Amino acid sequence: MMQLQVPLVNLAVTTGEPAGIGPEVSIVAAKQFLAEQPNAIITLLGDRDLLEAVDKNHLNASERLQTQAIPLVAPVQAGVLNHQNAQYVINTLNQAIDGCMDGRFDAMITAPIQKSVMNLAGTAFTGHTEYLAGRCKKNHVVMMLCATLPRGFLNLKASRDLRVALVTTHLPLQEVSAALTRERILETIQIVQHDLRTKFAIPNPVIRVAGLNPHAGESGYLGREEIEIIGPVIESAKKLGINVSGPYPGDTMFDPASLEAVDAYIAMYHDQGLAPFKFVTFGDGVNVTLGLPIIRTSVDHGTALDIAGKGIADSGSMLEALRLAYQLALNQKKKA
Structure with missing residues (x-):
């Protein structure tokens, strides 16, 4: 009996507030997910030096774990917010959204961001959900x-x-x-x-x-x-x-x-x-986020600045976000 081939799924991960636990949980969860799912490729969107500082070997962990380099605006200290990097966070979101819209990515997964920093930098930002709606030109x-x-x-x-x-x-x-x-x-x-x-x-x-x-x-x-x-x-x-x-x-x-x-x-x-x-x-x-022309999942927690950089953050929610994004993308591919 011929076995149906499972299509390859390309996932984009925005690594979130650079001073928070986003980069750490993104890398840890990505590695764990790829170990259990052979039909996926994950692209981490973020500053290459920052990601290497969190995990010096992450780029060599798997040919299916890639990085789309987006440079920081200002240096980062774990647990210390800097509103100068608000545009960096926006850039990661925009590139992930655009990649999903043009078909390079099948889904995007977002690490937590700090809304207060975005607003201090002069960007009116109430949350990922509202930003995605505006970027994708959806009223609701x-x-x-x-x-x-x-x-x-x-x-x-x-x-x-x-x-x-x-x-x-x-x-x-x-x-x-x-x-x-x-x-x-x-x-x-x-x-x-x-x-x-x-x-x-x-x-x-x-x-x-x-x-x-x-x-x-x-x-x-x-x-x-x-x-x-x-x-x-x-x-x-x-x-x-x-x-x-x-x-x-x-x-x-x-x-x-x-x-x-x-x-x-x-x-x-x-x-x-x-x-x-x-x-x-x-x-x-x-x-x-429902009602979008793209698939977006996210963790259900915040930036956890108090434990950022300590290597103790729980990556469970990010892993579940990857699993769900993969399944939703697979459902879409099976319908096509």
Whole structure:
């Protein structure tokens, strides 16, 4: 019986804030991933001298581990931020995005950056998700966190992927309600459903949507967003053939029993979705940007300046981000 050949997948890794743990976890995870996956090539985007200082042998580790050299603007000291290197971080992102858009890379994986440094340098930057949307000329993209929960955890009969998407991302809490328009919520549901089908290869994804207020508004007593906005949008999505339900109270939506059947949960705001997600995933989560013409995954942690340069950073989230990016890219290639 003839065995089908698995296509080669080219992954680009932006190594993040140069003073943080990004360069370290990028190299360690890349080596580990390539050892387990023979059908991948990884290109690290960053300053060659910086990467060699982190791991002097990384360029010789494998012919499938390459570097796309992008020079630093100013010298780097581990754990010490320098806003002069904000443009360097932007350059790594731009080259990875452009490489994905023109087909040189099949997916990009991003190490953590320091938003405060970007803004101090005069670059209005609220996060990777928003920057990618602007660069790819998309008005609406969706942040979704993913992690695999093992068999037995919360009495799961088999391992199960937990996915949590957000309607709003990096907004002050007092601005969330005004941002929850019918159009935005419906587009979020549609983007999640579309990408779960096309990128995650889930034929008929099951989606749960949270309310905004405590007890999902308790019939209007604690707020009317569920009655006037969220509930009607969910009904509209159902009429479009989307397998979606809600609005659920935020404190009960993540019912352990639902994990067996639900493919994605949609929260109204950042901490409503990510606090429970990160509590049960213990730093192994992966951030995926949905609604882009390219594949992008990322770690779910920050720059960890306090341990940068000490060789003790956990590369687990970066490894999972590489694994997921590879699988999503493979799914796309199989469809082509």
